[in-house]
Amino acid sequence: MHPSYSRLEMMVVAASRLLQNRERVLVGTGIPLVAAILAKKTHARDMVMVMEAVAFDSNPESLPFCVADPRAVYRTTWTPTSAEVMGHFLQSGKIDVGFLGGAQVDRYGNLNSTCIGPYDRPQKRFEGSGGAGDIASLAKRTIIIMNHEKRRFVEKVDYITSPGWKCRALDWASDVMREEIALDGGPYAVVSTLGVMKFDPHSRSMYVETYYSDLGVLIGDIRAVTEFDIDVSRARPMEPPTTDELTVLREQVDPEGIFMKY
Amino acid sequence: MDGKGKRISLERVPDFVSDGDRLWMGGWTVVRKPFAMMYEIIRAQKKNLHLINNPGGPETDLLIGCGCASKSETNYIGHELFGHPYNFRRRFEDPESNHGFRHDDWTVATGSLRIMAGAMGIPFIPTRFLRGSDILNPALDGFKDLRGIDPKVPKRKFLKMKDPFWDGEEVMLIPSLTPDVCFIHAQEAGEDGTVRITGGVFLDYYAAVASRVTIVSAERIVPVEALEATREENAIPGAAVDAVVEVPFGAHPTAVHGCYDNDPWWFRDYLKASKTEDGMQAWMEEWVYGPGSFQAYLAKVGRSRLDRITADPKLCYSPTIKRRLDRLDEVG
Numbered sequence: 001m002h003p004s005y006s007r008l009e010m011m012v013v014a015a016s017r018l019l020q021n022r023e024r025v026l027v028g029t030g031i032p033l034v035a036a037i038l039a040k041k042t043h044a045r046d047m048v049m050v051m052e053a054v055a056f057d058s059n060p061e062s063l064p065f066c067v068a069d070p071r072a073v074y075r076t077t078w079t080p081t082s083a084e085v086m087g088h089f090l091q092s093g094k095i096d097v098g099f100l101g102g103a104q105v106d107r108y109g110n111l112n113s114t115c116i117g118p119y120d121r122p123q124k125r126f127e128g129s130g131g132a133g134d135i136a137s138l139a140k141r142t143i144i145i146m147n148h149e150k151r152r153f154v155e156k157v158d159y160i161t162s163p164g165w166k167c168r169a170l171d172w173a174s175d176v177m178r179e180e181i182a183l184d185g186g187p188y189a190v191v192s193t194l195g196v197m198k199f200d201p202h203s204r205s206m207y208v209e210t211y212y213s214d215l216g217v218l219i220g221d222i223r224a225v226t227e228f229d230i231d232v233s234r235a236r237p238m239e240p241p242t243t244d245e246l247t248v249l250r251e252q253v254d255p256e257g258i259f260m261k262y
Numbered sequence: 263m264d265g266k267g268k269r270i271s272l273e274r275v276p277d278f279v280s281d282g283d284r285l286w287m288g289g290w291t292v293v294r295k296p297f298a299m300m301y302e303i304i305r306a307q308k309k310n311l312h313l314i315n316n317p318g319g320p321e322t323d324l325l326i327g328c329g330c331a332s333k334s335e336t337n338y339i340g341h342e343l344f345g346h347p348y349n350f351r352r353r354f355e356d357p358e359s360n361h362g363f364r365h366d367d368w369t370v371a372t373g374s375l376r377i378m379a380g381a382m383g384i385p386f387i388p389t390r391f392l393r394g395s396d397i398l399n400p401a402l403d404g405f406k407d408l409r410g411i412d413p414k415v416p417k418r419k420f421l422k423m424k425d426p427f428w429d430g431e432e433v434m435l436i437p438s439l440t441p442d443v444c445f446i447h448a449q450e451a452g453e454d455g456t457v458r459i460t461g462g463v464f465l466d467y468y469a470a471v472a473s474r475v476t477i478v479s480a481e482r483i484v485p486v487e488a489l490e491a492t493r494e495e496n497a498i499p500g501a502a503v504d505a506v507v508e509v510p511f512g513a514h515p516t517a518v519h520g521c522y523d524n525d526p527w528w529f530r531d532y533l534k535a536s537k538t539e540d541g542m543q544a545w546m547e548e549w550v551y552g553p554g555s556f557q558a559y560l561a562k563v564g565r566s567r568l569d570r571i572t573a574d575p576k577l578c579y580s581p582t583i584k585r586r587l588d589r590l591d592e593v594g
Binding site (some may be wrong): 012029031052054055061062063066071072074079081082086087091113115119120121125127128131132134136138158159160161162163165168172178181182256257258 | 289291292293317334337338339340342343345346349350351353354355357367368369370371372373374375376377389390391392393395396397398399400401402422431432434461462463464467470498517518519523524573577578579581584585586
């Protein structure tokens with residue numbers, strides 16, 4: 001029998017499972033928001049969902065369309081500005097988890113959401129950092145969520161919007177390990193449409209921790225759509241979504257299919 | 263400016279803006295953007311505007327697309343999940359469409375700190391952000407050949423400094439933002455300029471204080487006495503506001519908490535048109551120059567659409583609005 005869920009759903013469920021109860025999570029627009037709300041409605045009910053533009057402990061009844069949406073403030077106890085959320089709480093190390101998407105990621109978890117191709121004359125110009133670069137710099141850990149494609153999992157990102165484990169030195173002439181430039185935290189996991197990747201504590205390189213075998217994903221598939229050489233020696237099958245996770249996701253988190261595109 | 267009697271008409275707004283001004287438009291991406299005032303300065307054909315609101319939404323893409331802006335200095339330009347900022351993108355993806363346009367990339371946290379520093383009257387502020395990324399990479403500074411030449415552009419993007427007081431951490435000094443003009447759209451304002459905002463102030467208070475001139479459009483102008491009773495709910499003092507103008511639906515097509523939601527039909531039409539320069543010109547003709555006034559624009563949008571986006575009084579958004587642009591036809 002074919003599984004009755006999609007890779008996109010597995011990705012969102014896998015990401016939600018990485019969030020823990022009582023953690024303070026700074027969430028970006030889009031799929032990260034979907035996964036964070038799913039976590040709050042399943043195993044992490046007291047997780048504090050923070051939106052950079054407007055809401056500290058957001059408990060939306062309808063999926064916010066962006067981090068400034070009136071839906072984000074419908075149930076919240078404080079509506080700070082980004083000066084407080086980012087300039088105060090994030091900058092002083094009081095955010096547990098940053099939750100981000102991006103267009104490109106490399107083996108060290110550097111993220112690009114600025115442009116594809118040369119910065120001055122790009123093939124594709126994107127909206128820009130928003131708060132992503134800030135969140136990846138100073139949250140205690142960062143979770144990245146994105147589609148698994150060769151053009152996205154690249155050897156070198158075209159622009160570092162959000163620094164990973166090995167990023168730009170302060171002279172911008174070389175690359176250094178992030179602790180050498182006093183950055184906090186670092187990428188904790190990359191959740192993709194094929195599996196969940198983590199970072200080796202010694203080499204700081206991405207490796208495959210789990211893959212969606214229940215959906216027919218093979219380890220070779222991940223290697224084939226990852227431009228850099230990725231360690232798969234530790235890979236094990238991912239636990240499929242529970243009925244509860246799927247029901248809550250479909251019926252309560254994004255019933256309109258705004259992000260899930262049902 | 264202090265005192266009452268700050269009420270002006272919408273048509274007078276362009277008098278406060280000069281070519282080349284650094285303009286801050288309040289709100290946040292697709293929320294509470296001062297569209298009515300922006301349409302007026304497009305019709306007045308202002309040029310070389312330097313857009314510094316952090317972040318930018320459709321109003322920023324529009325001012326770029328219609329040729330009123332020659333620079334942007336912000337952390338984001340886009341329409342959130344509605345679609346991509348095609349006018350902004352085209353300036354960089356197609357050299358023939360660049361027309362001398364420049365962009366300087368920042369981040370949400372540092373944009374916030376820069377406008378806060380502007381409000382404080384300090385020239386720069388230190389930050390622990392911006393290390394490790396390419397945002398401050400000197401080779402990728404979009405304004406590099408303007409620095410030291412254009413008086414509205416900081417002489418340098420940043421300066422690295424070792425903390426001289428405590429642990430010697432390397433921090434970045436970044437320049438404050440001091441807009442020439444600030445446009446804010448709010449739910450309510452008094453004739454003295456006191457501003458009441460619900461559902462999040464965003465950076466509007468800092469921007470109002472940091473700017474040389476601040477103009478506020480509001481859904482309702484109310485007696486000052488009405489704003490005194492629950493004074494804690496006021497977001498910006500009249501002392502930071504130079505003029506107020508009453509414009510119901512003045513942030514359409516963006517959302518205003520408690521008043522109306524995003525207009526998905528507007529975004530669908532705009533995104534389709536803005537994919538090409540010709541399409542954009544036709545859109546401007548149809549929606550900005552053609553109607554000739556904000557009243558005529560709203561009449562063209564139509565009462566039924568405005569009713570559809572009107573917010574539920576308790577939820578403060580519209581629970582029935584469809585936000586998937588590919589399914590708008592299903593709801594008529």
